[in-house]
Amino acid sequence: MSGLLRSSSPHRPADLVTETRAVTPAEVRALAEQARTAQAGWRREGPGPRSAALLAAAARLRDRATSATDLVVREVGKPVTEARAEVGRSVAILEYHAQACFAGTGELLPSTLPASQPGLLYTERRPRGVAGLITPWNFPLAIPLWKAAPALATGNAVLLKPSPEALACADLVAELFDGLLPAGLLRVVPGGPETGRAVVEVSDVVSFTGSAAVGAQVTVEAARQGRPVQAEMGGQNAAIVLPDADLDQTATMLANAAMGFAGQKCTATRRIIVVGDPRPFTDALVAAVEAVRVGDPTDPTVAVGPVVTAAARDRVHRAVAAARSVGARLLTGDTGPLPGDGHFVAPVLVDRLDPTHPVAQEETFGPLAAVLPAPDLTSAVELANRVRYGLVASVHGRDVTGLLRAVQALDTGLIRVNAPTTGVDFHAPFGGEKASSYGPREQGTAAADFYTSLRTVTFAGPPDTT
Numbered sequence: 001m002s003g004l005l006r007s008s009s010p011h012r013p014a015d016l017v018t019e020t021r022a023v024t025p026a027e028v029r030a031l032a033e034q035a036r037t038a039q040a041g042w043r044r045e046g047p048g049p050r051s052a053a054l055l056a057a058a059a060r061l062r063d064r065a066t067s068a069t070d071l072v073v074r075e076v077g078k079p080v081t082e083a084r085a086e087v088g089r090s091v092a093i094l095e096y097h098a099q100a101c102f103a104g105t106g107e108l109l110p111s112t113l114p115a116s117q118p119g120l121l122y123t124e125r126r127p128r129g130v131a132g133l134i135t136p137w138n139f140p141l142a143i144p145l146w147k148a149a150p151a152l153a154t155g156n157a158v159l160l161k162p163s164p165e166a167l168a169c170a171d172l173v174a175e176l177f178d179g180l181l182p183a184g185l186l187r188v189v190p191g192g193p194e195t196g197r198a199v200v201e202v203s204d205v206v207s208f209t210g211s212a213a214v215g216a217q218v219t220v221e222a223a224r225q226g227r228p229v230q231a232e233m234g235g236q237n238a239a240i241v242l243p244d245a246d247l248d249q250t251a252t253m254l255a256n257a258a259m260g261f262a263g264q265k266c267t268a269t270r271r272i273i274v275v276g277d278p279r280p281f282t283d284a285l286v287a288a289v290e291a292v293r294v295g296d297p298t299d300p301t302v303a304v305g306p307v308v309t310a311a312a313r314d315r316v317h318r319a320v321a322a323a324r325s326v327g328a329r330l331l332t333g334d335t336g337p338l339p340g341d342g343h344f345v346a347p348v349l350v351d352r353l354d355p356t357h358p359v360a361q362e363e364t365f366g367p368l369a370a371v372l373p374a375p376d377l378t379s380a381v382e383l384a385n386r387v388r389y390g391l392v393a394s395v396h397g398r399d400v401t402g403l404l405r406a407v408q409a410l411d412t413g414l415i416r417v418n419a420p421t422t423g424v425d426f427h428a429p430f431g432g433e434k435a436s437s438y439g440p441r442e443q444g445t446a447a448a449d450f451y452t453s454l455r456t457v458t459f460a461g462p463p464d465t466t
Helices: 025-042 047-063 065-076 080-100 142-153 164-176 193-202 212-225 247-263 279-291 310-325 377-385 400-409 444-450
Strands: 004-008 016-021 119-127 130-134 157-161 186-188 205-209 229-232 237-241 269-275 329-332 348-351 368-374 392-396 414-417 452-460
Touching (some): 025 186, 047 065, 047 142, 065 164, 080 142, 080 444, 142 157, 142 205, 142 444, 157 193, 205 212, 212 229, 310 368, 368 377
Parallel strands (some): 130 157, 130 205, 205 229, 269 368, 392 414
Antiparallel strands (some): 004 016
16 A cells, blocks of 8 residues: 555546545554553543633634635535535534533442442443544545544544545644644544554544445454444435425425535435325426536535546446436436536436336435335335435425324434435434444434443442441
């Protein structure tokens, strides 16, 4: 594993954002030992210094919000309005976990000691040690921080292995903590698969976000090492549209949930299941998708910028061609190249697609969605569940009984009613079912639980001999 890692702008591929040398497995092991040494002192600091460090990092990011937004746009092609929102959310994540430093770390239980021997029975949580974090490029600030912030808040050290497409954003994350943490406590370790495997091997707890294929490898290796692990992976998310849903409002919502940021979110809507006659809603959806602006992500009116790489663009084109080859109808979009040098793909909406076709079953991770008909709600829910993923689903309509029936029957970790599949509440547990997730949930109080181990203490005083 030699040579440089290079991160280039998706909308201006000739623009080299940054380059760096990959960290070798031997270097990862050395950095892990340094982190472990630093963590021994950090765990004794207590909530006050930890909270202060996170608050100071949040203040730095707020002060650098404009430059941070520009960097996210430049490096991963995220439209500027979404990039600005990601920076704001990242500040909020840091502030939330700064306050979470003062949350309780255990509970007092009734003691079963004899009356002649007073004592206490209680639980306490302790940091696990070195947290290995493997993060994707599509939320290059928010995801590293929603992993690193709770890990640091609970007294752990951090090894952060970012995606090669988001190297500069990872460096920014590290810069936020410069001088605020003990030396060596947080380290960014860029690299490829070998570096990632080394991070898993040397860490005491592992958190991964990325593809299902890589996530499966991470969970197997972490389990082999006996390490606690959580893996957030893909989604083939469905939106169920009931006959009484507001056509225009729902169509606009789903067009943005499917195509915003060129569909490059694990929570993006991939399948739109219309109950009853699909034609009126399909017409409204086509109009809404065609109204979504595609182009330069620095333009505040643009919602769909480029996909991250030329390979990602080609993957979308191949998926559309595969769907059309078996009879799917192209409702909107064009598989040909768009003007300019960037990796742009026009949003594509198809129907008449067999629900068992790979395009309906597997995540393309681009601006591609399929409209699927269902005769009734029961059939719609069965169709929504008929994939190996189970991250998030949305249901749209007015009939409360039907909405509740759908909520109860859907096999996903997140369910959103009359709201888009996209959007994450950082103070609530996040995670899916089936192949979408493995291990405990992320975010909110669940994050503190994951990055700590629970032990039970019986504290008995000397027997009363009086």
